[in-house]
Every structure is written in structure tokens, then in C-alpha cells.
Amino acid sequence: xxxxxxxxxxxxxxxxxxxxxxxxxxxxxxxxxxxxxxxxxxxxxxxxxxxxxxxxxxxxxxxxxxxxxxxxxxxxxxxxxxxxxxxxxxxxxxxxxxxxxxxxxxxxxxxxxxxxxxxxxxxxxxxxxxxxxxxxxxxxxxxxxxxxxxxxxxxxxxxxxxxxxxxxxxxxxxxxxxxxxxxxxxxxxxxxxxxxxxxxxxxxxxxxxxxxxxxxxxxxxxxxxxxxxxxxxxxxxxxxxxxxxxxxxxxxxxxxxx
Amino acid sequence: xxxxxxxxxxxxxxxxxxxxxxxxxxxxxxxxxxxxxxxxxxxxxxxxxxxxxxxxxxxxxxxxxxxxxxxxxxxxxxxxxxxxxxxxxxxxxxxxxxxxxxxxxxxxxxxxxxxxxxxxxxxxxxxxxxxxxxxxxxxxxxxxxxxxxxxxxxxxxxxxxxxxxxxxxxxxxxxxxxxxxxxxxxxxxxxxxxxxxxxxxxxxxxxxxxxxxxxxxxxxxxxxxxxxxxxxxxxxxxxxxxxxxxxxxxxxxxxxxxxxxxxxxxxxxxxxxxxxxxxxxxxxxxxxxxxxxxxxxxxxxxxxxxxxxxxxxxxxxxxxxxxxxxxxxxxxxxxxxxxxxxxxxxxxxxxxxxxxxxxxxxxxxxxxxxxxxxxxxxxxxxxxxxxxxxxxxxxxxxxxxxxxxxxxxxxxxxxxxxxxxxxxxxxxx
Numbered sequence: 001x002x003x004x005x006x007x008x009x010x011x012x013x014x015x016x017x018x019x020x021x022x023x024x025x026x027x028x029x030x031x032x033x034x035x036x037x038x039x040x041x042x043x044x045x046x047x048x049x050x051x052x053x054x055x056x057x058x059x060x061x062x063x064x065x066x067x068x069x070x071x072x073x074x075x076x077x078x079x080x081x082x083x084x085x086x087x088x089x090x091x092x093x094x095x096x097x098x099x100x101x102x103x104x105x106x107x108x109x110x111x112x113x114x115x116x117x118x119x120x121x122x123x124x125x126x127x128x129x130x131x132x133x134x135x136x137x138x139x140x141x142x143x144x145x146x147x148x149x150x151x152x153x154x155x156x157x158x159x160x161x162x163x164x165x166x167x168x169x170x171x172x173x174x175x176x177x178x179x180x181x182x183x184x185x186x187x188x189x190x191x192x193x194x195x196x197x198x199x200x201x202x203x204x205x206x207x208x209x210x211x212x213x214x215x216x217x218x219x220x221x222x223x224x225x226x227x228x229x230x231x232x233x234x235x236x237x238x239x240x241x242x243x244x245x246x247x248x249x250x251x252x253x254x255x256x257x258x
Numbered sequence: 259x260x261x262x263x264x265x266x267x268x269x270x271x272x273x274x275x276x277x278x279x280x281x282x283x284x285x286x287x288x289x290x291x292x293x294x295x296x297x298x299x300x301x302x303x304x305x306x307x308x309x310x311x312x313x314x315x316x317x318x319x320x321x322x323x324x325x326x327x328x329x330x331x332x333x334x335x336x337x338x339x340x341x342x343x344x345x346x347x348x349x350x351x352x353x354x355x356x357x358x359x360x361x362x363x364x365x366x367x368x369x370x371x372x373x374x375x376x377x378x379x380x381x382x383x384x385x386x387x388x389x390x391x392x393x394x395x396x397x398x399x400x401x402x403x404x405x406x407x408x409x410x411x412x413x414x415x416x417x418x419x420x421x422x423x424x425x426x427x428x429x430x431x432x433x434x435x436x437x438x439x440x441x442x443x444x445x446x447x448x449x450x451x452x453x454x455x456x457x458x459x460x461x462x463x464x465x466x467x468x469x470x471x472x473x474x475x476x477x478x479x480x481x482x483x484x485x486x487x488x489x490x491x492x493x494x495x496x497x498x499x500x501x502x503x504x505x506x507x508x509x510x511x512x513x514x515x516x517x518x519x520x521x522x523x524x525x526x527x528x529x530x531x532x533x534x535x536x537x538x539x540x541x542x543x544x545x546x547x548x549x550x551x552x553x554x555x556x557x558x559x560x561x562x563x564x565x566x567x568x569x570x571x572x573x574x575x576x577x578x579x580x581x582x583x584x585x586x587x588x589x590x591x592x593x594x595x596x597x598x599x600x601x602x603x604x605x606x607x608x609x610x611x612x613x614x615x616x617x618x619x620x621x622x623x624x625x626x627x628x629x630x631x632x633x634x635x636x637x638x639x640x641x642x643x644x645x646x647x648x649x650x651x652x653x654x655x656x657x658x659x660x661x662x663x664x665x666x667x668x669x670x671x672x673x674x675x676x677x678x679x680x681x682x683x684x685x686x687x
Contacts, residue, residue, distance in 0.1 A: 050529055076531035088526035090519045092586075094658045100512075101519045105531030107512050111540070114511040115504060125511070130673055133666040138677035142667070146660040168531055200676055 003028040003204050004049075004172060009058035011044055011228075018044040019228040021058075026172075026221075031198055031205045033215045035239075036225035037248060042208045043085055045225070046174050050082050051075045062172070077105050079171035083161040083178060085208070091150030095141055098149050098160055099132040102167030132167065139163040139193065155186040162193065166201055173197065175207040179214055187211060191218055216240065224248065274312045281305055282326065286334040293338025296608045300600065302331060310589055310654075328495060332488060346487035349559065351599045352494035353552045356501040358579040358595040359588065360548030363505060365577070366586035366656070367514060368541035369521025371441040374428075374448020375576050378546035380568035381424050382417035382553020384455060386410065387471040387563045388464065396463045407478030413554045414497065421550020424451075425542035433538050436524075448573050456565035470564025477558050490559045497555065501548045505588055508544070510659050517541055518586075571635075578638055582645060584652025593653050598638070606630040606637070 004026040011018040019041040026032050034042050047053045049060055051072045060067045062078055070078070081102075090098050107128055109121035136142045139159045144152055149160060158178060165173055175194070179187045191214055197203055209215045215222065216236045224232040224239060226248040232239060239245055267273050282305045289298040309323055327348075335344045361375045388394050390410065394403035405413075432443045459467030477484045477493070484490065508514045516537045519527035528534055557563050575598060583594020610631040613624045630637075645652065 052525065052529075071533070072525075072528035073531050073533045076529060082529055084526065084529075088523045090522035090526065092522050092656075092658075093515070093518055094660070096661055097515055097518075097658070101515050101527070101532070102530050104512065104516060104519075109512055111508060111511060111513040114513070115507050129661060130666055130669045131675060133661075133663075133670045134673070134675050134677045137670065142663070145663045145666070146658070148658060164526075164530060 001028050002026060003063060004206075005061040005064075006049075007059045007061070009045070009048060009060065010056045011041075011048060011053060012056045017228045019048070019225070022223075022225065022228075022230050024223055024230075024233075026204060026206060028204055029198060029202065030220045031194065031207070031218050033219035033222045034206065034208050034225060035210070035212075035215055035222060036231075039227075040225040040248075041228040042225055043176060044228075046082060046176055046206075046208065049075070049174065050080060073105070076168055076170075079169075080174065081165035081168045081170035081172075082174035083158070083165050083176055085176040085180065087154075087157050087161060089149040089152075089157055089160060089164070091148065093149060094146050095144045095149055095152065095160055096129065096132050096136060096146070098164050099135050099167045100128060102164035103128055103132065105168060135163050135167055139166075140189070155182050158182065158190075159193070162197075166197065166203070169201075170203060172204045172206065175205065175209075177208055177210065179209060179211045187214055190214075194218055268313055271314060274314060278305070278308065278312060278322075281308065282330065286330050289334040290337055293335070294340045296340075296604050299335060299344055300604070302326075302334060303596070303600070307593065324499075328492075332491065336488075342487045345491045347600065347603045349487055349491045349494045349555075350603060351596050352491070352498040353556060354576065354579065354599050355592050355595040356494075356498050356552045357549045357576050358583070358591045359501045359505045360545035361576050362580050362586065362588070362591045363508070363517070363545040363548075364541050365580055366591070367509070367517040367521065368538060369517075370433075370538060370541060371437070371444070372542075372545075372573075373441050373445035373570075373577065374451070374573055375444075375545075375549065376568045376570075376572040377428075377448045377451035378421040378424060378549035379553040379556065379572070380451055380455060380565070381421045381546075382550035383557040383563050383567070384465060384471075384553075385417045385420050385550070385557075386413040386554040387474050387557040389413070390475045390558065391471050391473055393463075393466055393471050396466075404475040407475050407483060408480070410475070410477030410554070410558055414551050417550040417554035418547035419550070421546040421553065422543040424550075425544075425546030426539050429535075429539045429542040433535055445570065445573075448568075448570060452565050452568050452570075455568070465565075468564065470562055470566075471557075472562050474557055474561045474563070476561065484558075487559070490555065493555055494552070497551050500551075502588070502592075504544070504548075509588065513537070513540060575638070578642060582641065582652060584655045587652060587654050587656035590652045590654035590656070597653070601637070602634055606634060 002025045004024070006022060006024040009022045010020050022045060034045065036042055044053065048055045049067070051067065051070050051074070055068060062080065067075055067078065090101060093101070107124060109124050113121035133142065133145065136145055139162055141156055141160055141163060144156060149157065152160060162175070162178065179190055182190060194205060194207070195218060198205055219236055222234060222236060222239045223230060224245050231244045231248060232242045234242070285298065285302040285305060289295070289302050292298045305326055306323055309319055312319070331348065332345065335341050357375070357379060361372065364370050364372045364375070389403055389405050390413065391404050394401070428444070428447050432440060432447070435443055455465045456468050458465040459469070465471065516527070516532045519530065519532055520534060520537055524534065579595040579598050580591050582598065583592065584590025610629040613629060617623050
């Protein structure tokens with residue numbers, strides 16, 4: 001069953017076509033990768049799904065319901081969470097507070113209840129902290145619980161972004177270059193984490209990634225973008241040998257000479 | 259050795275309490291005897307700051323602090339002829355602390371630079387000013403004004419609500435812009451409010467224009483009229499306590515986290531499900547309501563208001579309090595506001611008087627233009643530059659609240675959830 005359907009998505013920035021007529025079908029509980037050279041329109045594509053940009057034309061359907069025209073926070077309420085290519089944490093807040101912010105839309109307490117010491121708000125807040133701590137244990141950051149997020153080492157910041165995103169209990173998790181800047185060991189841990197999340201959290205994962213080893217290892221299905229257009233799609237093995245993909249990555253001349 | 263002794267002192271609750279009690283009693287007694295001494299008054303107030311740094315139970319600290327400002331300070335100051343002027347400064351400090359706490363929500367928590375914050379204070383002041391005097395008769399076809407002094411208490415929440423409504427009215431158009439642009443627009447808003455109040459005497463006379471609103475009814479408490487600064491001090495104290503309560507409760511709540519998330523990274527905050535506009539408007543409305551409440555108190559205390567009390571300089575002063583104290587830091591903002599007001603109204607004026615006396619007796623001659631009381635902007639300017647260079651996070655920098663990790667770990671071990679074990683524990687797939 002397709003959880004996410006993208007239909008002929010186009011985004012123009014003035015005269016520049018950032019994406020043109022991109023269509024995708026993402027199966028529930030799958031791991032789907034979006035790959036392509038720099039500037040291919042991958043992040044623009046993510047930004048349209050999460051309503052940071054409004055598509056010029058085309059449609060995005062989550063379980064058959066259109067997401068176009070929603071506000072970014074509403075997309076999160078519908079069940080899509082994401083991480084960012086250039087890490088965007090709440091640097092001045094502690095690690096656990098970052099995760100608690102991720103749980104924002106699931107917490108029902110109103111601030112008036114906070115002021116009046118309503119017992120259910122206090123209970124909810126306590127339970128939320130315990131759950132946030134469990135999430136930190138899950139992504140392996142419990143030792144940093146009271147640290148400011150901005151002071152974390154790079155790899156830990158990437159994991160905290162994932163922790164914050166899954167705190168919203170999303171149906172779909174968008175990971176924008178989760179392995180960028182990580183060393184081989186960290187990348188291996190990340191691969192395990194992504195695999196584990198799919199089963200344990202029952203989440204559909206879409207990721208943008210340049211690390212081909214990682215992509216080929218974990219994805220069920222790949223989409224390849226180049227200059228804003230979808231040039232190929234298929235299972236990892238099909239993509240590996242696709243002539244157009246090789247050309248896009250290496251350049252036409254290089255492939256001809258080789 | 260000194261360091262060692264200090265550590266011993268810091269570890270012993272008993273030693274701290276004895277030291278603190280001795281300090282408070284001696285300084286209170288000092289003020290009691292030297293009743294008109296500004297220095298004795300300041301030294302006694304310093305005890306609040308010392309209290310903040312003692313390692314005691316938080317509830318004990320609050321109780322002691324309240325005891326000092328509600329009972330000890332008024333009592334110790336009550337002997338001399340300066341009693342009312344001390345209490346007047348005390349009231350002003352409390353008024354400005356509450357405003358600074360409100361602005362701290364907007365600027366410190368939510369990261370929205372507001373340069374026209376005094377407008378909400380003006381709204382609160384005019385709300386009581388208009389209905390607490392005969393002014394309302396000039397445009398209201400029904401009802402008889404001024405409202406009786408007993409109705410003043412109603413105007414504290416009314417001032418809060420009207421200021422909050424103005425906060426939202428400002429917020430809706432303004433929140434489309436960010437950063438520097440937001441600062442400029444709020445500055446404009448502050449000026450517009452002042453100028454409108456200054457000119458709303460025609461075609462319908464609502465604010466009496468630049469003549470201001472005179473003879474505002476003093477409040478009364480079950481028939482007892484309240485007119486002395488020493489009485490307003492307690493009204494301001496209650497609202498001040500309320501402001502501290504609201505600010506501290508919200509700071510680490512869901513809403514407080516949302517504010518800081520919006521401040522730290524707007525895009526990530528939205529992606530985490532935080533509605534941007536609603537969250538920012540809440541900051542504007544709640545921050546403004548603190549000012550609105552104190553505005554009503556201000557109007558009742560002054561018994562006369564006009565638009566010249568709400569100039570851009572006043573907005574800057576409140577902002578200076580927040581920056582000087584430490585953005586986002588509640589104890590810092592309280593200290594910042596106290597320092598600015600006391601410096602302005604006690605230290606500089608006392609220095610000026612002293613210098614005038616010296617010049618009169620012919621010891622030195624200081625031209626009137628150089629009197630410290632006239633240099634407040636210069637002094638605040640210097641202070642800001644010094645802080646920007648050497649203490650960018652303010653007098654008491656913001657500290658993150660730490661959770662009890664051991665407690666959470668124990669709780670997490672008991673409670674089962676879907677995040678059972680660390681993925682590494684089960685090996686690679």
C-alpha cells in the first residue's frame with residue numbers, strides 16, 4: 001500500500017526549475033532513498049513535502065489526503081517529521097528539551113493548566129520527560145541529557161535530530177543527509193538505527209543521502225533526481241547499473257571514455 | 259585556606275543561615291537608625307541578591323525573600339523622613355521588574371525584539387486613567403465617572419486583558435517580519451500609540467490629548483483610600499509576585515519550550531509541530547498583560563497621566579533592564595530592572611544632591627550640566643557598551659534547567675514503551 005503519493009510535483013523559483021514533474025509512490029513501511037548530484041532538487045523536494053515551500057504545481061497525498069496548502073506545523077500533525085541537511089537544533093536548550101519540543105503536538109496540556117497546577121498537566125509533563133529520556137536512550141544520547149544541544153559533538157547532533165523527529169511519533173520520517181560528516185563507525189550505527197526504527201516504530205523512511213554504500217545497503221527503492229527531473233527509479237541493483245544514473249554522476253564524457 | 263573555608267561555608271546550611279540572618283539584621287538595624295541613608299537602604303536590598311546565591315532550599319529562599327521585601331524593608335525604612343521616597347522607589351522597581359519580566363518573555367524567550375514595549379504600559383495606564391477620572395464622561399453617553407476607588411482592583415485584570423488584546427493586534431500584522439524589521443515595526447507601533455494618545459482629544463475627546471488626564475481617583479481598599487507610596491508598594495508587590503509566578507511556571511512548560519524553540523530555529527520549530535503565529539502571539543499577549551496591569555497601578559499612583567510618560571526612551575530603558583540582567587534569565591531580569599531604577603532614582607539623584615551641596619559650600623564647583631542625574635542616558639550607554647564587550651550574557655546569565663537524570667533513568671526502566679533497547683545491543687541486521 002502506498003502511504004505517500006507525489007504527483008507531477010513542480011517547483012519554479014523565478015525562471016529556475018528546481019523540480020519538474022516529479023512523481024513518486026512510497027510504500028508503507030519501506031525505506032526509500034532519493035539520490036542525485038548536488039543541486040538536483042532533492043532538498044527542495046523535501047521542503048515541498050513538509051510545506052516549507054508550496055509547489056508550483058502537482059500534488060502530495062498522504063494516505064490519499066492532499067498536503068498542499070497546509071502550514072509546516074500541520075504537516076507535522078498529519079504525521080510527517082524530518083531532519084535537516086544543515087543541522088537545525090534548538091542550540092540553547094538542553095538535549096532532553098529538544099526531544100520534548102519534538103513531542104509538542106502530542107502534549108495536550110494548555111498553559112492555563114500549567115499556571116493553575118492542573119494535576120493532569122503535571123502528570124503529562126512528568127510522563128513526557130520519562131518518554132523523552134527513553135527516546136534519548138534509544139538514539140544513544142542519555143549521557144548528554146542535560147547538555148546544551150549546541151555543545152554536542154557533530155554525530156550526536158545528527159542523532160538528536162532523529163530523536164526529536166521520532167518524538168512526534170510520525171508515520172513518515174524524512175532524513176536529509178543523515179550520514180553527512182559522519183565517520184564509518186557512526187555511519188554503521190546510523191544504518192542500524194534506521195533499520196531498527198522502521199520495524200520498531202512502524203515508520204516509513206525516506207532519505208536523501210550521498211553515501212552510496214549506505215543507500216544501497218538499506219533502501220528498498222530508489223529515486224534518482226538530476227537537474228530537478230526524475231531520471232531513474234528502481235531497486236538498488238537496477239539503479240547501480242542504470243546508464244543514465246552513471247552519466248549523471250560521472251558526466252557523459254567520462255562514461256564514454258570509460 | 260580562604261578557599262577551603264569558603265567551601266566549608268557553602269556546604270553548611272546552618273552557617274549560611276546564621277550569616278544571612280546576621281547580615282539582614284545588622285543592615286536592617288542600620289537602616290532603622292540611619293533612617294535617611296540611601297546607602298543603608300541599598301545595603302539592605304543587597305541581601306536579596308545574597309539570598310539568591312545561597313545554597314538553600316528554593317522554598318525557604320522564596321519565603322525569606324518575601325519576608326524581607328514585604329516586612330523588613332518597609333519596617334526598617336519607616337523611621338525617617340525619606341520613608342515615602344524609599345517606598346516610592348520600591349514601587350517603581352516593582353513596576354519595572356514586572357514590565358521587564360513581560361518583555362523578557364517576548365525578547366528573551368521568544369526572541370522577538372520589541373522596541374515599543376512601553377505602549378502596553380500606556381494602554382494599561384490610560385485604561386484606568388480614563389475611567390478612573392471624569393474623562394470618561396466626555397465621550398461616554400451613559401454611566402457616571404470616575405468609577406469609585408474600590409473598582410480600581412477590577413482595572414488590574416481589565417488593564418491586563420486590554421494590553422493583551424493590543425499585543426495581539428500588534429502581533430497579527432507584525433509577525434510577518436523578523437529580526438531587525440520586527441524591531442523597526444514595533445518601534446513604530448510604540449510611537450503610534452503614544453502619538454495617538456497624545457492627539458485623541460478631537461473629534462471625540464477620549465484621552466484629553468496633550469493636556470493629560472488629571473485627578474485620577476485613588477484606589478480604596480474596603481473604603482480606606484490608598485494614596486501613600488508605602489501602600490502602593492504592596493499593590494505593586496502582589497502583581498510583581500504574580501508576574502514572577504507566571505514567568506517561572508511558563509518558562510519550563512510546553513509553551514515556554516515552544517517559545518525558545520521558535521527563538522532558536524523557526525524552521526525546525528515549525529517542523530516539530532509548533533504553530534508559529536499562535537506561539538508568537540501568546541508571547542506578545544502574555545508579556546503585554548504584565549505591562550497592562552502595572553500601567554493601571556502607575557496611573558493610580560501618579561494620579562495624573564499624559565503621553566509624555568510613554569516615550570521611546572522608556573521602551574529602551576525596559577529593554578536595557580532585560581539586556582543588562584541577562585536575556586531569558588528571570589533572576590537576571592529582576593536584578594537588571596532593580597539596578598537600573600535604583601541607579602536612576604536613588605544613586606544618581608543622591609550623587610547630584612551631594613555634588614550640589616559641595617558646590618554650594620564652595621569645595622568644588624561642578625557645573626549644573628554635568629550633574630549625574632542629567633547623565634542617565636550617557637551612563638546607560640556606557641553600561642551597555644561595557645556589557646556588550648565583557649559580559650554579553652548579562653549580570654546573571656540564563657541557565658538551563660537540569661532534569662534529574664537518575665530519577666528519569668529509574669522511571670524509564672520501569673515503564674515499557676516501544677523504544678525498548680538500544681539498537682546497537684541487537685547487532686547489525
